[in-house]
Amino acid sequence: MxxxxxxxxxxxxxxxxxxxxxxxxxxxxxxxxDPLAPLLAGALELAARHRIAVDGDPTLSDRLSPIAEAHRAHAAELARLTGATPSPTPPTPTGGVPTGDATAVLTTLREAERQGREAADQACAQAPAERAALLGSIAAARATHVEALK
Incomplete structure (x- = not known):
């Protein structure tokens, strides 16, 4: 007993x-x-910015669509990791995207990607080990996006 x-x-x-x-x-x-919620929101916003830029200038599609798809993939993985359910409606970017002038569009997107990279770098540095690999990949992708938009 x-x-x-x-x-x-x-x-x-x-x-x-x-x-x-x-x-x-x-x-x-x-x-x-979850501390990664802002990074998830940022990935969705960056994807939306690229989509809006392509809608405004379809000649940028080959250049911007793969970047937008990468952000959507990052958002899906961050949502899975955090247990979040992303809204089915893409967010409206807070910073806006100029239309008409491809140079201005690329400059604006490059700055948004740079800020996004900094946010991912910071999140990676503060994350527990089990999240660091994903966050490092996101930071690296965003650094690549900055270069691709030059």
């Missing part, structure tokens, strides 16, 4: 092993509170 102390110890061990409350009643973490 098990003593009360043994039962309490077993219950505590089970809770520690499963990583949840004693009976699994612990609420799921809020994906919006």
């Amino acid at each position: 098990l003593r009360a102390g043994t039962l309490l110890a077993l219950g505590g061990t089970a809770a520690a092993v499963t990583g949840c409350g004693l009976f699994g009643r612990e609420d799921a973490p809020d994906p919006a509170a």
Whole structure:
């Protein structure tokens, strides 16, 4: 027969092993509170900026569409990692994208990518090891995007 102390110890061990409350009643973490939520939002915004630029000047499609697709892939992976459900409607970029002048469009996108790279660098430096590889890949991709937009 098990003593009360043994039962309490077993219950505590089970809770520690499963990583949840004693009976699994612990609420799921809020994906919006995840420190990577701003990086996810940034990836979606960068994808939207590139889409808007292509809509304004279809001659930029070959150059910008692969970059937009990379941002959408990063957003999907960040959403999976954080448990977030991205909105089915693409966000409206806060900084806007000029239209008509390809040079101005590329300059604006290059600056947005540079800022995005800095955000990814910072997130990577602060992330736990299990997230660092993805964040490092995102930072590297954004650095490549900066160069591709020159």
